[in-house]
Amino acid sequence: MKNFLKTFSFFFFLTISVFSQTDSVKTILNEIVITATKSETPYYQIGSSMSIINSDLIQQKQLKTIVDVLKEIPGLSVTQLGGPGKQTSVFMRGTNSNHVLVILDGVELNDPSSPSNAFDFSSLNVFDISRIEVVRGSQSTLYGSDAIGGVINIITKKGNDKPQYYFEGEAGSNNYYRSSLSALGSYDKLNYSVFASRAESKGISAANSIYGNNEKDGFANTNFSANLEYNFIKNWKANFTYRFLKSNADLDQNNKFGDDPNYTFKQEEHIMKINLSSLLFDGLWKQDFSVSQIRRFSNAVDLPDAVHKKTSSDSYANGSRFKVDWQNNLYIVPQNILTFGFDNETEKANSSYNSNSDWGPFNSVFPNQSTNTLGIYLQDQFEYDKSFFLTAGLRYDSHKKFGSVTTFRIAPVYFVKETNTKIRSSYGTGFKAPSLYYLFDPAFGNPELKPEKSKSFDIGIDQFFNNGNNSLSITYFINNIQDMFGFDKNFKTVNIAKAKTSGVEFIASAKINEITLTGNYTYTNAIDDYELSPEYKQELLRRPKNQFYFYANYNLNQNFDVNLSIKYVGKRIDKDFSSFPAKRITLPDYTLINLATSYKVNNLITIYGRIENLFDKKYEDVLYYGTLGRSFYLGVDFSL
Template identity: 30%
Template sequence: MKTTLTLLLALSAAPAFAQANPDQPATDADGNTIVVSASRSGDAVPIDLTGASVTVIDDQAFNLRQTRVVSDILRDVPGVAVSRTGGIGGQTQIRMRGAEANQTLVLIDGIEVSDPSSSEYDFGLLVADPDAHIEVLRGQQSSLYGSDAIGGVINYITSTGAEAPGVSLRAEGGSFGTFNGAARVAGVKGDLDYALSSTYLHTNGFPTAEGGTRDVGSDNVGLSGKAIWTPAPNLKITAVGRYSHTNADTNDSDYTGTTVDSPGTHFRANAFYGLLRGQLDLLDGRFTNAVTAQVADTKRTGFDVADPYSPRDDQPIEATYGTHGRRIKGSYAGAFHFGTDAIKQVATVAVDAQRESERTTISQYGAFLGWRHTNNVGLVGEYDVTVHDRLAFGASVRHDWNNRFGDPTTYRVQASYKLDTGTRLHAAAGSGVKDPTFSELFDYYAGQYIGNPGLKPEKSHGWEAGIGQTLLGGKVSLDATYFDNRLKDEITTTYTATGSTSINLPGHTRQRGVEVSASAKLGDGWRIDAAYTYLHAPQPLSVTLDPATFLTGTIDVQGLRRAKNIASVNIAWAPPHKRFTANLGVRYNGPQNDQFFATFPGTLVRLHGYTLVNIDATYALTDRVQIFGRVENQLGEHYEDVYTFATAGRAGYGGVRVTF
């Protein structure tokens, strides 16, 4: 196996290949919602024939809710919790079904985009493109994607030229000195489908330190391009490129652990993602072969005073930390379609070979500044069958060979059945794995943290079962799902008299809950989307029980930054052939736990629940010119996603959009 591993990694020395097909549309020819992330075959699967829990947020929802920061619209997805340190550009984490933020796999146009340094994607870097949509696939998906997909998969997909042709320009301004602009050029010319887009978001920001006066702002730039060339009916070549740049202010904590004004402190993040995919269909389209190559390269540098405990008014601002992460990945997926029109079957074999690399570029503490590497090869087998477009069953298994950790085998089975009454039963069960991050293994901060190279991968097993119902000829859809997961060898931070380190917890933790969703597309352009999540996810947490005596201990509490109750509802009116559209969005986040590090370990604190009300409206002056406006946090809620980080109050924005 060592020889095979070496050979496959050598073949992947060029930028490697994607796992999800980036050129599939969001709907089929009949307008039915389809998903591509639920299978490695490269085929789009109807959402009502998927046993797993999937939510698709389409481009209309993006437009009606005037989404500018992608993490905001993810608050409307069942099972998803969002936390951001202050304003736009602040670190933004997504937790699914109680899993940690680094246990969710994130794809952008099929490219795995997590930073190998932290093995996590910071959603604070992602500004929404014009005409995009998202697939959120919940539950363990390691049998398809390998490490990281314990909580699920988020696949952010930009539209092709065929889906949204033409030229569009958008400019808006508003509260906190904010300006946002976007441009897109797309279309089809002969056998070439192309789409180019750019986004820019600047904000002066607002004080994120409670009681502070320093505005914490950011600049975000995004450039993306997608081209699909079809030189023959059975041959398709897809290329994707993406660049993002963020320069964002940050605030530090003082010696009491409280966020304070920190003039000049900021970070810069630059990322490049690239993908090349070729698909050749043989045997009259029954045998598809896809070879994909992708690369992700992320650099992050933080600028702070040389000594974080010195007065800030007489200390120079300089680079105090930096990381550089790179991932190259190569994949082959072959899918053989057989059976009849009544019984459709697909057998898929996929091979992934990837190399993740990371290095610390700047350290105040004498950390190792060289490269570290992890090599992995995964072999996937998958079988799917659909009977009379009513019963669907799928099973997948994956084995990984890893040069640093063990060689895990993961699995998944799922099924869906539609009754004549419009009722749909669906269920799934599977396992997941999450390799320790480079940070957990090797980070070094003198007197504060020392990595643990002996960590084992985290492992998860779980199941879900749900029931859905369509009404009024499919115009209304309801669904309720119960899930139950168990996480073994969970990695957590433990504290000693000389600092802290990461360890694997003994035993297991359990995450279970209920997800409910409802959607309705009614007459005269009315659209309603609603979601509710109940989550019970206790975990052992090391805390200071009594700051006066420094008494410490371990308690079982609901996981940090995971509210037990989260809900949202969006009511939109977008009548066809009318000039005016509007959307009312209400998002509720229940009380949740966090940790306050005035002592080490920190003390447990409680963040109160909050409700955000947003109002969005658009008016078409002509067929090509629209003006729009929105008010966010209409109620002026004062709340925190992360303890001692203030968030925005009521804010208003307005702008114009022109299409050609």
């Protein structure tokens, strides 16, 4: 495998060098991005390391879920507990999965009812996605808690101009099917977009079949979203967003022989947001005022069965977040954008867990609890001679329980116009507030907890060639996290742990006539840095040191597409939690190869097909959990 990577990398980057020519960049560098600064900013002015993937590329690659998209992005590692539709976690630059803030159209999705306030990506598909922006490194200055590792910002499609209607349907292995309907357009001063989708599969065994588990664990999810934008006065507009998600999944136990035919999980989610924006004084003052709420309900039930006659459980969780945000951008001084604002959020949650086993009954009730955080932020974007750019920000957060915390960030950029070279860096501090569970759980909670704190630094260079069609990028990063949540000898949550992550991200792309090539490689070293830990200086779980991704697309006359993708994931450390004490296990590396093709029949109809895991590789992302083997899919897009 090492020889393959060396040979392939040499050939790939030699190809880029041969076909690269210096020219004026008009495409990638001028692309407008939002997440890194909370304002519309050209990419060449951004000091943060970030990735952008839009709907055209998502469609070209035939990616159907957010999970599929994130697996291809450098700096991210993704784990699923039993294949599609099952609990999915994302680690960014080796930080914990709950150190990644997930935003959809300005609404924070992290789950207040989760013990760690992490987000489960398992049910998000891409049917209404316009673009996804991933910003790596601490982003607490603008976004507050949960952004120690970075931010994943999901932006949905908005209607405008003439009405458009779309239908998509596909079917495939494991009795999988998916269908979606959408309508976008405008009427007078109203812009609208409405989407609905349904996906279902009989699935694979969540407990890995290589150990003899053969009971199928399916999933189903239903999504509906609507976005209405009304331009009622010149330079004033109101926006209303609503999203509904309902999902069901069959689960298995977390052990080698984990088949469980009566273990199910159900979840329902409602997301709402109202936004009022204005542009005043001839565009010198832009302001956005928004109110949002997310509510999430989940229920996991494990009934007795022939194998687990005395084992059953029933858990329920109810969480919500209500947030008010007022942001202002001032364009008074030329070549300068001043951003300031405040946000106030209230999190609420309650849960219960009841079980029976050979050791008798167990009951745990987490009563309804809430907490509030007020944040005030200030940021300045400075430009000199269209070559030097500096973004600097400061934030103050006041939390109802632990008090206050101050974070800052600075991100300089130097752009060499003559060579289209971008030299960038960023340094920032971040924090993660303790979850409601960690603060208030009757058995494990600790109201005296302080927030986790981080310091992150990265430096990189981006080189663009041939009108932006070819590019090379390399970034070095380091994160130090302190006061991490752990447990004392009585299993009470305390600020005790430390972690350190560092690594390198390498990205390259080239366009040669009708062929497009992209690739990225990430090296991540994530270690336990707490001196008294029994695993001091050992690797953190489920973070591969080496990851490599390659993608090739051949497009003929805009009608016929052929795609090849290769994903390599290196060895990872996991634990066998079915034993006590839990034993550290090294999971083998693996390589997955996917093929896809599409044909545009006419302006209305496109048919497509793909093969995932072409060589039927057997592997595990998480110890004892199953993954998809070779899978076939066929679908059709219809647009009007």
